[in-house]
Amino acid sequence: MKEIKYSKAIEKLDEVIHKIEQEDVDVDELSLRVKEAVQLIEMCRSKIEKADLEVKQIVQTFQSQDG
């Protein structure tokens, strides 16, 4: 899947999930949509984890300088 910005990914995800929740998805497309949503979730989760790790490292660097 093409790398996209988190905000775009979450927007897209929100849209897909909303459609699925509203049962507004054609059965033919359902598995495709679910697959897409799962991929987006994975992408977002890895982005969050990466950001989390980076922030922790940055703050740690900052605090060790400060101390």
Add this chain to the structure above:
Amino acid sequence: MLYDDSFLTVSQLNDFIKDVLQMGFPQRVWVCGEIQGYNRNKDKSHVFFELCEKELQSNKVVARIGLVIFSGRKAAINDILDHAENAFQLKDDIEVKFLCKVDFYPPHGAVRLIVESIDPTYTLGKIAQEKQRLVALLKKKGTFERNKALPFPVVPLGIGLITAFDSAAYNDFMAELASSGYGFTVLCRNTLMQGKKAEKDVCQALDTLQNLSEVDLIVITRGGGSIAELSCFDSQLIAEKIAEIKVPVVSGIGHEINMTITDMAAYAFQKTPTAVARYLVERIQDFLTGLNRRGQDLLGKAQDIIKEREQKLTQSVQDLRQGVFYSLTCQKQELTRFEKSLALFPFRILKRSAENIQSQQKALGAGADAFLKNAGARLKHCRTIVELARPENLFRKGFSLTRLPDGSVLKSIEQLQSQDIVRTKLLDGCFESRVNHIYKEESLEGDQVQ
């Protein structure tokens, strides 16, 4: 005295005048007036000079008289002056009160006053009186306040000096400045500091120095002296010049109890040249101390600010951390919610679709049954109708089929002619018959059609 002789010799006249005068002034008299012509004769053994009286407004001499201080009286008079509370010396232009003997000097034919004593308090009083008048006038005009209203230079290092060059005052002043070690620049205008001409010279010096860019302030100083000596600094001209110029003036003339009008007009005054120099040095020291204190204040404030900013920064880092983690947690929760939705809703869709299909199927089954049932019934009905319509069944019930000789089926009496031979078929055989009568209606008994 003989008037009969009709004339007198000059000496006789003069002696006579002398006698008359002596009779008229048997005692010494106190005479007040302004000294003139004293300075140029003061070093002679007998000092001849004049006293004069001036008109108050015009300053014009209205009366004058010659005086002499004989060498024998000089010491006594100087002694009186020296012991006066504010010593002064005889000189031109001062008001004095002499105790005199009115004398006539026959060889010159002139009236003269022989000075025997002096009242110094009169002179001092006159000077004080004049000074008071001037002070009151200048105060009223605001002359004393104008130089004081100027901004004092923050670092008064460029000094315009008005004093007699190389005098004791000059040397004291310069020595004190030099001992401070600060980089003063002194531009000295050699100036008359006593006598009649001092007033104008000081004014010119003020004008000259105030126009020099190096000059931050002007100092007027001289060593102490008698009130009479310093009286040239009780000057309206100098005071007004000081009020007029744009540079602060610091004066050091005489001593504090004898503050001159120049001192009053100046921005500040000190007792002596040394004191003036010290005053300036102190201004520089004040500046440096102030600078130092302000530097420390600045440093303190800067440190406070840095500390405050550091605390804010630390707080910001904590806020950032919490904010970031909170935000990331929220995002994670949202993803989890999405995951839950994904785990649930697609199956719900599939289930719903399956259910739909099932219900469609059911509906379809029920519909087909009904249709078939209906179709069967209709078919049976049709079959019955068809069965009923079969010729055999009709023949069996008694119906028959009659044909004309040309073979066509007889359906109407209109087709018949009397005597026609028709052939009628029944279930089990057929017969031929001849038409006798034709009737319009079914009436086998009668109603013959003709």
